[in-house]
C-alpha cells in the first residue's frame with residue numbers, strides 16, 4: 001500500500017461518503033475508518049465497500065487518548081482526515097459537554113497522537129481537520145464568509161468546532177505539524193441523519209407528520225450536495241497548501257421556508273400527492289435559542305487554487321436525495337427506532353409542537 005490514511009467519523013453522514021470515495025479511487029491506499037458508532041454512526045452507510053481489500057474499520061472513541069495513541073502506533077498513518085464530531089446544533093444546546101469532550105478533547109487527543117507517533121518527523125505527513133462555516137458566526141443580509149473572517153461562534157457546537165480549529169492551528173504553529181482546515185457550509189444528501197432539516201422533513205412528509213419550522217423560517221443556509229464536499233476533501237487533502245484554510249460552499253443560498261416549500265412540492269410529485277398537500281404540514285414553532293440568521297460561503301479560494309466547484313445542482317441533488325430516502329425505507333426505519341423517538345419527543349415537545357413522534 002502506498003499510503004495509510006486514518007479517516008475519523010467515517011460511519012457518519014459526510015465521513016461515509018469520504019471513506020467510499022477514497023476506498024474506490026485509491027486502491028493503493030489503506031483506509032482506516034475510526035468511529036465510536038454513536039447514535040449518528042452507522043456501518044450500514046458503508047455496506048457496499050465493507051469487504052474492500054484496502055478498507056479497515058476500527059471501533060474507537062477519540063476521547064480515549066490511550067486508545068487513540070495505540071491505534072496510531074499500530075497503523076503508522078501517513079495522514080489523518082478528521083471528521084468525527086458531535087454535529088447537531090440542537091443537541092449541543094441540551095448537552096454541551098458531549099461537544100466539548102468529543103470536538104475539543106477528541107481533536108486534541110488526535111493531535112497529540114499524531115505529534116507523538118510522527119516524532120517530529122513530518123515529512124509526507126498531513127493532518128486534515130474538517131470544520132464548519134458556523135465558526136464565523138452569523139451574517140446580516142449582505143456579505144459572505146471568507147477564510148479571513150474573524151471567528152465568532154454562537155452555539156456550543158460552533159464554539160467547540162472553533163476551539164478545535166484553534167488547536168489544530170496552534171499545533172501547526174508550535175510543533176510544525178503540517179495541517180489543512182476546511183470550513184464547509186450545510187451538506188445534504190443520502191445517509192443524512194434525520195435530526196437535520198432536510199432528512200427530518202423528508203421523513204415527516206412521508207409519514208404525514210408536522211414540519212417544525214423554527215421561528216419565522218427566514219433563516220438562510222448555503223446548501224452543498226455531500227458528494228461534492230467529499231470531492232473537495234479529496235482535492236484539498238492531495239493539493240491544498242500546508243497551514244491553509246479553505247472555505248467550501250454550494251453557491252446556493254436558501255431561506256429555510258423557501259427550501260421547505262420546494263421540498264414539499266418535490267415530495268408531492270414523487271409521492272403522487274395533490275399539489276399543495278405536503279405544504280399543509282408546515283408548522284411554525286418556537287425558535288432555536290441563539291439561532292444564527294444567515295450563513296453564506298465565499299468558496300472562490302478553493303475554486304481558484306484547486307479548481308473545485310460543485311458538480312451537482314441543487315434541484316438535481318435534492319431530487320436524488322429524496323429518491324434515496326424513498327428507496328431506503330429500511331435504513332430510515334432503523335435509525336428512527338428506539339432512541340430517536342425519545343430524542344424527538346424531548347426536542348420538539350416544549351417548542352409548541354404537537355402530534356409528533358412519541359406522543
Ligand code: NAD
Nearest residue numbers: 009011012013014036037038040041061062084085087187
Ligand atoms: P455525523 O454526526 O453524521 O457523524 C459524526 C460521526 O462521528 C459519527 O459516525 C459518529 O459515530 C462519530 N463520532 C462521534 N463522536 C465520536 C467519538 N467520540 N469518537 C469517534 N467517533 C465519534 O456528522 P457529519 O454531519 O457527517 O459531520 C462530519 C464532520 O463534518 C463534523 O466534524 C462536522 O462538524 C463537519 N461538518 C458538517 C457539516 C454538515 O452539514 N453536516 C458541514 C460542515 C462541516
Ligand code: DAU
Nearest residue numbers: 087088089132133134185186195196197212213214219256
Ligand atoms: O453550516 C454547517 C452546519 O450545518 C454543520 O456544521 C452542522 O453540523 C450541521 O448540522 C448544519 O447546522 P444547521 O444548524 O444549519 O443545520 P440544521 O439542519 O439543524 O438546521 C438547518 C436550518 O433549519 C436552521 O436554520 C435551523 C432550521 N431547522 C432545523 C430543524 C432541525 C428548523 O427550522 N426546524 C428543524 O426541525
